[in-house]
Amino acid sequence: xxxxxxxxxxxxxxxxxxxxxxxxxxxxxxxxxxxxxxxxxxxxxxxxxxxxxxxxxxxxxxxxxxxxxxxxxxxxxxxxxxxxxxxxxxxxxxxxxxxxxxxxxxxxxxxx
Amino acid sequence: xxxxxxxxxxxxxxxxxxxxxxxxxxxxxxxxxxxxxxxxxxxxxxxxxxxxxxxxxxxxxxxxxxxxxxxxxxxxxxxxxxxxxxxxxxxxxxxxxxxxxxxxxxxxxxxxxxxxx
Numbered sequence: 001x002x003x004x005x006x007x008x009x010x011x012x013x014x015x016x017x018x019x020x021x022x023x024x025x026x027x028x029x030x031x032x033x034x035x036x037x038x039x040x041x042x043x044x045x046x047x048x049x050x051x052x053x054x055x056x057x058x059x060x061x062x063x064x065x066x067x068x069x070x071x072x073x074x075x076x077x078x079x080x081x082x083x084x085x086x087x088x089x090x091x092x093x094x095x096x097x098x099x100x101x102x103x104x105x106x107x108x109x110x111x112x
Numbered sequence: 113x114x115x116x117x118x119x120x121x122x123x124x125x126x127x128x129x130x131x132x133x134x135x136x137x138x139x140x141x142x143x144x145x146x147x148x149x150x151x152x153x154x155x156x157x158x159x160x161x162x163x164x165x166x167x168x169x170x171x172x173x174x175x176x177x178x179x180x181x182x183x184x185x186x187x188x189x190x191x192x193x194x195x196x197x198x199x200x201x202x203x204x205x206x207x208x209x210x211x212x213x214x215x216x217x218x219x220x221x222x223x224x225x226x227x228x229x
Contacts, residue, residue, distance in 0.1 A: 042222055042223075043204050043206075043221050043222050043223050044204075044206075045220070046218065046219065049217075087154070099145060099157045099160060099170075100157070100206075100218060102155040102156070104154050
């Protein structure tokens with residue numbers, strides 16, 4: 001079973017920041033937080049991951065709390081194409097992190 | 113990164129038949145994975161397929177139902193055997209490959225949408 005908890009759905013206005021929360025209160029010291037998204041009828045797409053420091057790339061920012069029990073994925077300027085299911089996943093890091101255990105994710109709907 | 117091609121993209125099959133799904137990746141990878149996504153559900157790992165060894169199946173999945181081949185570092189197949197309507201799902205292949213910052217990222221194919229009548 002997935003070890004993360006996410007709200008089932010969220011709405012966001014186009015052009016605004018989308019902030020997607022995730023709780024991972026049982027995360028282990030060697031586990032990273034990964035974010036993927038799945039746009040309708042496509043395979044999951046990697047977004048970002050982090051261990052304890054905040055991370056930013058061209059797609060999003062990841063803010064991890066100091067105790068690592070929760071994190072927030074931030075899409076700074078959401079567009080209609082960002083409408084998707086967003087998955088927050090814990091997985092061991094290192095040279096290979098192996099299988100991913102997907103939960104139900106958050107359905108993000110970006111509206112005009 | 114890695115680019116994954118899955119074939120077929122979709123199929124409609126009769127119950128009792130078998131379908132083999134192909135997964136081709138554009139670079140050599142050690143770890144390949146097969147997932148199932150039932151209608152309206154999240155993804156569930158079926159098995160891990162490493163080249164040179166037998167596939168490792170997750171609880172609830174067996175080799176007789178889902179035989180997997182991994183003949184080389186760029187290719188794998190998943191067969192769905194003796195199909196029933198309950199096997200109607202999207203089947204996805206994924207691979208682990210180096211991404212930005214020399215960190216391993218898991219990349220997914222577009223999936224095979226299977227309907228069993």
